[in-house]
Amino acid sequence: MKTKLFALAAGLMTATALASVPAKADVKIGLLGGVSGPIAAMAPAMIDAAQLAVQQVNEQGGIGAGENLVGVVGDSACNPQGGTDAATKAVNIEGVVGVVGPHCSGAVLAAAGSVTIPAGITLITPSGTSPEISNLEDKGTVFRTVPSDDYQGRALARTMKDQGYGKVAVAYLNNDYGTGLANAFKAEYVDELGGEITQFAAHEEGKASYRSNLAELAKGGADTLVIFDYGDGTGLTILRQALENGFFEKFVGGDGMKSDAVINELGAENLSGFVASSPVGAKSESLTLFNDAFKGVGGDPDAIFANTSYDAAFLLALAVEKAGGKKEDVAAAMMEVSNGDGEPIRPGEWKKAKELIAAGTAIDYKGAAGEHNFDAKGDVPGTYALFEVGSDGFEVITEMK
Amino acid sequence: MELLGLVNYALFMAIFIGIYALLALGLNIQWGFAGLFNAGIAGFFAVGAYTSAILSSPAVEGRIGGFELHFVIGWIGAMLAAALVAWPIGKICLRFRSDYLAIASIGIAEIIRLVIKSEPALTNAARGISRIPRPAGDLGYMESQIAYLIIVLAVLIAAYVLVERQFNAPWGRMMRAIRDNENAANAMGKDVEFRRLEAFIFGSALMGLSGALFAHFNRSITPEAIDPMVATFLVWIMLILGGSGNNRGAILGAAVVWIIWSVSEIATDRLPHEYAVQAKYIRLFLIGLMLQLVLRFRPEGLLPEPLRGDQRQTKSGADH
Amino acid sequence: MDFLDLINFYVVPGIVLGSIYAFGAVGITLIFAILRYAHLAHGDLATLGAFIALAVVTSLGFSPLIALPIAIIATAAVAVGIDKVFYNHLRERPKIVTVMASLGIALMVRAVVQVVWGVDTQTYSRGIVRPEDYFGIRIRDRELYTIFAMVILVGGLQLFLTRSKWGKAMRAMSDNPNLALLSGIDNKKVVMLTWIIAGGLCAASGFFLGYNTELKSMMGWHMLLPMFAAAILGGVGRVEGAVLGGLIVGVAEELSVLVLPSEYKAAMAFAILLFMLLVRPTGLLKGKVL
Numbered sequence A: 001m002k003t004k005l006f007a008l009a010a011g012l013m014t015a016t017a018l019a020s021v022p023a024k025a026d027v028k029i030g031l032l033g034g035v036s037g038p039i040a041a042m043a044p045a046m047i048d049a050a051q052l053a054v055q056q057v058n059e060q061g062g063i064g065a066g067e068n069l070v071g072v073v074g075d076s077a078c079n080p081q082g083g084t085d086a087a088t089k090a091v092n093i094e095g096v097v098g099v100v101g102p103h104c105s106g107a108v109l110a111a112a113g114s115v116t117i118p119a120g121i122t123l124i125t126p127s128g129t130s131p132e133i134s135n136l137e138d139k140g141t142v143f144r145t146v147p148s149d150d151y152q153g154r155a156l157a158r159t160m161k162d163q164g165y166g167k168v169a170v171a172y173l174n175n176d177y178g179t180g181l182a183n184a185f186k187a188e189y190v191d192e193l194g195g196e197i198t199q200f201a202a203h204e205e206g207k208a209s210y211r212s213n214l215a216e217l218a219k220g221g222a223d224t225l226v227i228f229d230y231g232d233g234t235g236l237t238i239l240r241q242a243l244e245n246g247f248f249e250k251f252v253g254g255d256g257m258k259s260d261a262v263i264n265e266l267g268a269e270n271l272s273g274f275v276a277s278s279p280v281g282a283k284s285e286s287l288t289l290f291n292d293a294f295k296g297v298g299g300d301p302d303a304i305f306a307n308t309s310y311d312a313a314f315l316l317a318l319a320v321e322k323a324g325g326k327k328e329d330v331a332a333a334m335m336e337v338s339n340g341d342g343e344p345i346r347p348g349e350w351k352k353a354k355e356l357i358a359a360g361t362a363i364d365y366k367g368a369a370g371e372h373n374f375d376a377k378g379d380v381p382g383t384y385a386l387f388e389v390g391s392d393g394f395e396v397i398t399e400m401k
Numbered sequence B: 001m002e003l004l005g006l007v008n009y010a011l012f013m014a015i016f017i018g019i020y021a022l023l024a025l026g027l028n029i030q031w032g033f034a035g036l037f038n039a040g041i042a043g044f045f046a047v048g049a050y051t052s053a054i055l056s057s058p059a060v061e062g063r064i065g066g067f068e069l070h071f072v073i074g075w076i077g078a079m080l081a082a083a084l085v086a087w088p089i090g091k092i093c094l095r096f097r098s099d100y101l102a103i104a105s106i107g108i109a110e111i112i113r114l115v116i117k118s119e120p121a122l123t124n125a126a127r128g129i130s131r132i133p134r135p136a137g138d139l140g141y142m143e144s145q146i147a148y149l150i151i152v153l154a155v156l157i158a159a160y161v162l163v164e165r166q167f168n169a170p171w172g173r174m175m176r177a178i179r180d181n182e183n184a185a186n187a188m189g190k191d192v193e194f195r196r197l198e199a200f201i202f203g204s205a206l207m208g209l210s211g212a213l214f215a216h217f218n219r220s221i222t223p224e225a226i227d228p229m230v231a232t233f234l235v236w237i238m239l240i241l242g243g244s245g246n247n248r249g250a251i252l253g254a255a256v257v258w259i260i261w262s263v264s265e266i267a268t269d270r271l272p273h274e275y276a277v278q279a280k281y282i283r284l285f286l287i288g289l290m291l292q293l294v295l296r297f298r299p300e301g302l303l304p305e306p307l308r309g310d311q312r313q314t315k316s317g318a319d320h
Numbered sequence C: 001m002d003f004l005d006l007i008n009f010y011v012v013p014g015i016v017l018g019s020i021y022a023f024g025a026v027g028i029t030l031i032f033a034i035l036r037y038a039h040l041a042h043g044d045l046a047t048l049g050a051f052i053a054l055a056v057v058t059s060l061g062f063s064p065l066i067a068l069p070i071a072i073i074a075t076a077a078v079a080v081g082i083d084k085v086f087y088n089h090l091r092e093r094p095k096i097v098t099v100m101a102s103l104g105i106a107l108m109v110r111a112v113v114q115v116v117w118g119v120d121t122q123t124y125s126r127g128i129v130r131p132e133d134y135f136g137i138r139i140r141d142r143e144l145y146t147i148f149a150m151v152i153l154v155g156g157l158q159l160f161l162t163r164s165k166w167g168k169a170m171r172a173m174s175d176n177p178n179l180a181l182l183s184g185i186d187n188k189k190v191v192m193l194t195w196i197i198a199g200g201l202c203a204a205s206g207f208f209l210g211y212n213t214e215l216k217s218m219m220g221w222h223m224l225l226p227m228f229a230a231a232i233l234g235g236v237g238r239v240e241g242a243v244l245g246g247l248i249v250g251v252a253e254e255l256s257v258l259v260l261p262s263e264y265k266a267a268m269a270f271a272i273l274l275f276m277l278l279v280r281p282t283g284l285l286k287g288k289v290l
Helices: A002-019 A043-059 A080-093 A105-119 A149-162 A176-192 A211-220 A234-245 A260-266 A282-296 A306-322 A327-337 A350-359 B003-033 B041-056 B071-093 B098-118 B141-168 B170-180 B182-187 B192-218 B228-242 B247-268 B273-297 B311-318 C003-035 C042-060 C064-090 C095-117 C141-163 C165-175 C177-182 C187-212 C219-234 C239-259 C267-279
Strands: A027-033 A069-075 A098-100 A122-125 A142-144 A168-173 A197-203 A224-228 A250-253 A274-279 A343-345 A363-365 A384-390 A393-400 C132-134 C137-139
Touching: A027 A043, A027 A080, A027 A306, A043 A069, A043 A282, A043 A306, A043 A350, A043 B273, A069 A080, A069 A306, A069 B273, A080 A098, A080 A105, A080 B003, A080 B192, A080 B247, A098 A306, A105 A122, A105 A142, A105 A176, A105 B003, A105 B141, A105 B192, A122 A306, A122 A327, A142 A306, A149 A176, A149 A224, A149 A274, A149 A384, A149 A393, A168 A176, A168 A211, A168 A234, A176 A197, A176 A224, A197 A211, A211 A234, A211 C003, A211 C239, A224 A234, A234 A250, A234 A260, A260 A393, A274 A393, A282 A306, A306 A327, A306 A350, A306 A363, A327 A363, A343 A350, A350 A363, B003 B041, B003 B141, B003 B170, B003 B192, B003 B228, B003 B247, B041 B071, B041 B098, B041 B192, B041 B228, B071 B098, B071 B192, B098 B228, B098 C219, B098 C267, B141 B170, B141 B192, B141 B247, B170 B182, B170 B192, B182 B192, B228 B247, B228 B273, B228 C095, B247 B273, B273 C064, B273 C095, C003 C042, C003 C137, C003 C141, C003 C165, C003 C187, C003 C219, C003 C239, C042 C064, C042 C095, C042 C187, C042 C219, C064 C095, C064 C187, C095 C219, C137 C141, C141 C165, C141 C187, C141 C239, C165 C177, C165 C187, C187 C219, C219 C239, C219 C267, C239 C267
Parallel strands: A027 A069, A027 A098, A098 A122, A122 A142, A168 A197, A168 A224, A224 A250, A250 A274, A343 A363
Antiparallel strands: A274 A384, A384 A393, C132 C137
């Protein structure tokens, strides 16, 4: 029985193996994302942003000795089953030198735990915000370009206090992203700053109505609703129903809420009381570079986690270049290409980076979503700014500290 | 692509198939032999996974657990916990006939999922539990996969032999009798309710064990892993496609479905680069289509239930 | 909390939500009663209906309410087609085989929606619609349309089932298929009618969900379990029961926030269902025991 199974599996795999002999020696990186599943609406833009980095590398001389960099897209389906399956295929079948993604923390933990850490492949996630990722025993191979949600939640709390927000109610999506941000926000806003949170409630995704939730949230008399959710998912529904029914005057969102879908579907004229935080690069010069480049390929730079995805892919490419294409050295090289020391490299400056690496000069990537100076756990401190909705989309109000 | 990579991928698939085969075996006890429509597989899978995780992972502030027990104890605990959860559910719900039991069990599984997602002190809520030790996890990549595969296969074979023996024993005949004609079995003096409960608990314990194997393999368990699609419906497809009522069919079904599920992505990756994202949707379409084809041409499953007397005829008529 | 708040923020949204569930639950209950299996592709068929309406709105520039009938007809045709191509061959097999097939159809329909319309969140019309005030009860016009449409469509269906020849044939098939077949009822036509009705109602369900909130490619799948709960709650085979079940599930979900933490909102439908199955296994209105 078992032998038959293996024969079948082996047969299938040989067939695909024969079909996939590459034309020339490509260097592959895995782009794993939740293409199907609960974040299906967010994943395509994130993958496109990562592909932009790949495209820029190839346009500016390729990787190593002019080889083509190829982004192999895998569907992690936002669950551990899909995440590990996609990761093992990327690592073993495609032979990638590093992995960007998966997108959801649960898939990251599982893929790292069962595939990439044992295989010694570097993994860099653009959107896995769970603090559990920091604590992985990862031999230094797991990175992320999105700050742990603890950082953003606290920074948002401080900024809101500075901006004079008073009593607030908090609604958060019941997943690792929403829970993490909400708890960090609460810890800072209430315990450190002495602010008042009148209501603090989680909600499930995908429901058609949240009006009763909103009515409950409004009970404490807060005039501000803080939403930790996704702006092209449930967060949009909540914001819509709050606006339509006149709950709350002011709305504050985390980076997930800074989505063009909010403006497109609700109309900028209705969003005068809405602000959202989002990661930005130092002095935003890097961000502008990325935004223009991404618009150039038809992408929407305001899409959630698009800039962190781009940075993750670009950083991985830099690390691969630095490591000379050796898989086992990529993780160490990742620490070197973005640690605050060296010649600054901005999004899209592949050619410059390649020359500097070849000359042995230290480089420091300053990304679209922040400077990404990795700490020992492979985490980055964030750089955040608060945005409001203006006539041309989102506009910066203030830096967040 | 190198041979080593292929071997590693095959090992990974075999481990996953083994884990899902255990789920399918558990379901086969419930549906294939006792006719119980359990649509809440994810619930028992989750209870097992989290129990073992709590028993064997290091301590974390603000959450119960941190016992750091040996994984074997974790796995036994997982089976016991799943059985313990199954007992009251079975006691209350087994009186419903097939479709109602399905709806009741799916409801209970959803409630279990919501509790797991929402209780930080018990399960670390949405963030899940990580740093679960993996047996033989300190070895190199391939060695550790081989070691884990051996463990999974040992568990699977043990479960298979045990279940198979039970089915060929008088107990199995009695279960089939109850499934095919409850009234007659009752009239023969069989305690129908109790026997059903037995099958339900036994099957659920296997599902719990499978959850534990899954959590230890990935070194983490998060609520996304117990989504009904991947933890309930997928297992049903495996059993029905493999052949319900046949243990080897259940295992074969797990293998075939997982191979379709996994390899279909490699196939759709051959589409042009611009369609890399669309290819993933097309992949799901192909999986659905494959399922239609198999059901159309092998509706009794790849390995049908072996004929025992003339029961086959009665069965297709009696399924709700 | 005063009484009007209770009505405005809990009961009215609950009724609107319940109406949306009811459209789906009626189809599920009919399929359950006449074809005798659980149709798991129902949610994704609703998604398809909603997106067909979107295509009509965006490409032809019709108003959403005019797009609705077109979507109903198109989705009914798709449902009949799916039955002819896939389910029909499995008619004589154990019903569980068809249940599995419908799961595969769910994946396929969703994939089609994602390939054709993409995965971005979309709406029929931009902007927000604030509610009107009717003697203190605040309700949006589209919510009124939802409730009216539900009453009209389901009322019409009920008339059809009780008065017309084919409606009676459908009920006969549901009550006693063997007897119905013996008395010369054309099984094929009844099956087709069932799919036309179920498919059309699916489209209405998806459309009104999208009309009241947004369109997403997973929207129908998320509704599937509450719709099943509503169908069973009302009593299998009872159209008015499915409506009642849908309304109860909808209102209970909204009211649950008053007593339970809001993350457990989704559990409410199942808690009611389990309770109902224990005390009254035939559902609220006496339905079939499967």
